Amino acid sequence: MSAIKRLFGIVWTLMGVGIIPLVIMQAMKEIAAKPSEENWIFWSIVIVVLMPIISFSLITFGVFALKGEYDVIA
Amino acid sequence: MAQNVTNVSQTEEVSSTRRVIAASSVGTLIEWYDFYIFGTLAKIISEQFFPKDNPTAALLATLATFAAGFVIRPFGALFFGRLGDLIGRKYTFLVTLVIMGGSTFAIGLVPGYKTIGFFAPAIVFVLRLLQGLALGGEYGGAATYVAEHSPAGQRGFWTSFIQTTATLGLFLALGVILIVRQTLGVETFSDWGWRIPFLLSALLVGVSVFIRMKMSESPMFVKMKKEGKTSANPLAESFKQKDNLKMVLIALLGATAGQGVVWYTGQFYALSFLQNTCNVEFVQSNMIISIALLIGTPFFVVFGALSDKIGRKYIMMAGMLIAVLSYGPLYNSMYDNANLKNKIEIVEKTTVETKEAVKGTDNITTTVTKKTFTDGTTYKETQKLTVPLDEAKKAELAAAGKLKPETKKETTLSDSIKNKMIGIVLIQVIFVTMVYGPIAAFLVEIFPTRIRYTSMSLPYHIGNGVFGGLVPLIATRLVEASKEPGYSNPLTNAINSFTGHIGTPAGQVDPLAGLMYPILIASVSFIIGMLYISNKTNNMDVE
Numbered sequence: 001m002s003a004i005k006r007l008f009g010i011v012w013t014l015m016g017v018g019i020i021p022l023v024i025m026q027a028m029k030e031i032a033a034k035p036s037e038e039n040w041i042f043w044s045i046v047i048v049v050l051m052p053i054i055s056f057s058l059i060t061f062g063v064f065a066l067k068g069e070y071d072v073i074a
Numbered sequence: 075m076a077q078n079v080t081n082v083s084q085t086e087e088v089s090s091t092r093r094v095i096a097a098s099s100v101g102t103l104i105e106w107y108d109f110y111i112f113g114t115l116a117k118i119i120s121e122q123f124f125p126k127d128n129p130t131a132a133l134l135a136t137l138a139t140f141a142a143g144f145v146i147r148p149f150g151a152l153f154f155g156r157l158g159d160l161i162g163r164k165y166t167f168l169v170t171l172v173i174m175g176g177s178t179f180a181i182g183l184v185p186g187y188k189t190i191g192f193f194a195p196a197i198v199f200v201l202r203l204l205q206g207l208a209l210g211g212e213y214g215g216a217a218t219y220v221a222e223h224s225p226a227g228q229r230g231f232w233t234s235f236i237q238t239t240a241t242l243g244l245f246l247a248l249g250v251i252l253i254v255r256q257t258l259g260v261e262t263f264s265d266w267g268w269r270i271p272f273l274l275s276a277l278l279v280g281v282s283v284f285i286r287m288k289m290s291e292s293p294m295f296v297k298m299k300k301e302g303k304t305s306a307n308p309l310a311e312s313f314k315q316k317d318n319l320k321m322v323l324i325a326l327l328g329a330t331a332g333q334g335v336v337w338y339t340g341q342f343y344a345l346s347f348l349q350n351t352c353n354v355e356f357v358q359s360n361m362i363i364s365i366a367l368l369i370g371t372p373f374f375v376v377f378g379a380l381s382d383k384i385g386r387k388y389i390m391m392a393g394m395l396i397a398v399l400s401y402g403p404l405y406n407s408m409y410d411n412a413n414l415k416n417k418i419e420i421v422e423k424t425t426v427e428t429k430e431a432v433k434g435t436d437n438i439t440t441t442v443t444k445k446t447f448t449d450g451t452t453y454k455e456t457q458k459l460t461v462p463l464d465e466a467k468k469a470e471l472a473a474a475g476k477l478k479p480e481t482k483k484e485t486t487l488s489d490s491i492k493n494k495m496i497g498i499v500l501i502q503v504i505f506v507t508m509v510y511g512p513i514a515a516f517l518v519e520i521f522p523t524r525i526r527y528t529s530m531s532l533p534y535h536i537g538n539g540v541f542g543g544l545v546p547l548i549a550t551r552l553v554e555a556s557k558e559p560g561y562s563n564p565l566t567n568a569i570n571s572f573t574g575h576i577g578t579p580a581g582q583v584d585p586l587a588g589l590m591y592p593i594l595i596a597s598v599s600f601i602i603g604m605l606y607i608s609n610k611t612n613n614m615d616v617e
Contacts, residue, residue: 042547049145050544
């Protein structure tokens with residue numbers, strides 16, 4: 001089980017890192033296609049609020065998992 | 075004799091716990107009520123406080139404000155959580171109650187955009203932020219306070235009463251809005267009657283503050299303070315110490331994020347889906363949700379109590395998994411049941427009425443089309459075309475393509491279909507009770523008393539407020555995006571191939587597109603929860 005937990009640690013870290021360019025590229029594409037106020041508001045919320053939370057928490061969690069910090073949960 | 079003394083002492087303990095639960099729950103319920111009337115009245119608020127030129131932008135602006143209310147919650151969790159761990163639970167959640175009540179009452183007093191212009195949305199925005207801050211401090215305090223009063227082995231049961239308050243608060247908000255709307259009539263309600271539910275908050279909060287003033291401080295906090303063991307810096311201790319940060323992350327990613335999206339999908343998105351996608355009439359859609367909430371609420375306690383017996387983890391994870399697997403079919407069924415294309419119209423009962431009136435400088439043409447279907451469903455479409463009397467202005471608007479009628483579609487479902495809808499929403503509320511019923515006990519048990527308020531509040535409000543609170547905004551956006559050419563949704567494709575539907579034609583809305591966000595978040599949360607969370611029931615020492 002510990003090996004699976006550690007292995008998934010790589011998955012969470014990669015997801016946390018990968019989400020950043022994906023979201024930014026999608027935002028740029030959609031805003032360029034339609035630079036409306038609603039597009040700006042929506043992508044601002046996603047980029048400023050949601051993405052950092054998801055990325056930071058997934059990367060930190062993934063690194064902890066990879067290091068075996070979650071091998072034994074109290 | 076000794077047996078009698080023990081029985082009396084146990085009865086007193088249970089009675090005292092009940093008083094604590096009642097006092098905490100009433101206050102928390104009112105805070106949720108305050109918070110949800112804003113979201114429930116989003117459309118009216120957008121008309122009152124945001125420029126009307128672009129209704130979508132106005133609605134989105136309101137949703138953004140709504141999201142701001144959620145996004146700010148983690149900051150409230152940090153600010154008030156720290157206070158709660160430093161000066162005590164009781165006074166901290168008294169302050170949050172007063173801030174929440176005051177800002178809600180004030181929203182009811184703010185003049186509209188027509189009267190004070192830009193100041194109107196700006197003031198509403200600030201008040202909404204205050205609401206979010208207060209809510210961020212409230213829940214963690216109430217859950218911690220109740221858990222610290224609860225006997226070991228029954229923490230899931232007793233804290234589940236706090237868990238009912240969010241749903242009951244929504245139910246109360248819907249109920250008050252419906253009663254006021256029915257009493258005053260639709261026009262008066264849209265004009266100024268919507269302010270009453272906000273103003274009513276002052277009364278409710280007054281009662282709750284009075285009750286809470288009489289409560290005593292948490293016994294564990296008092297003991298810890300006497301022994302000088304309180305944390306000097308709860309924020310640093312919670313988030314800079316690796317052992318605590320690890321638990322914060324696991325609570326967020328493995329539990330509260332999934333719980334948050336299931337909670338908002340089953341209640342808020344279901345309502346939005348009924349009103350905006352299925353065009354179900356306002357009162358009926360609110361009734362469907364209200365009845366489902368009322369029937370489903372006792373299950374919070376059922377699953378809370380069950381978690382004391384079999385553990386928190388498997389109940390929460392089962393709720394997430396079943397939700398992920400069944401959202402597609404459930405929402406598809408809601409859509410099909412309300413879809414007029416699946417019904418047979420009684421053509422001879424169709425009526426079309428057109429009225430013209432001059433109001434100020436405009437000529438207003440209102441066309442009302444009413445249809446009846448063989449299953450008892452009725453449909454009303456109101457088209458209102460406003461044309462300036464001034465020919466130059468009229469030509470200008472026509473050239474800009476702005477001479478379009480406002481269309482309002484209202485479907486009133488037959489009783490049998492309405493009951494089916496209640497059943498479908500109820501199933502979703504049951505998922506909500508599975509993920510949400512045990513979560514307060516789960517959160518309080520993974521953090522120590524000295525930093526519990528701070529540590530549990532943050533993952534709860536990020537999961538619930540940010541991941542969950544953004545469900546309406548992101549889901550609405552995904553539905554809009556489904557109109558684009560080349561759009562493809564794996565969920566809809568799977569359902570279409572299973573049910574034999576022919577898919578969403580280009581340019582038309584895919585009604586299931588909005589579900590992709592909650593399904594994705596709940597899936598990741600489920601995997602993390604299953605892998606990394608332990609299924610201990612109440613073995614963790616709360617002291």
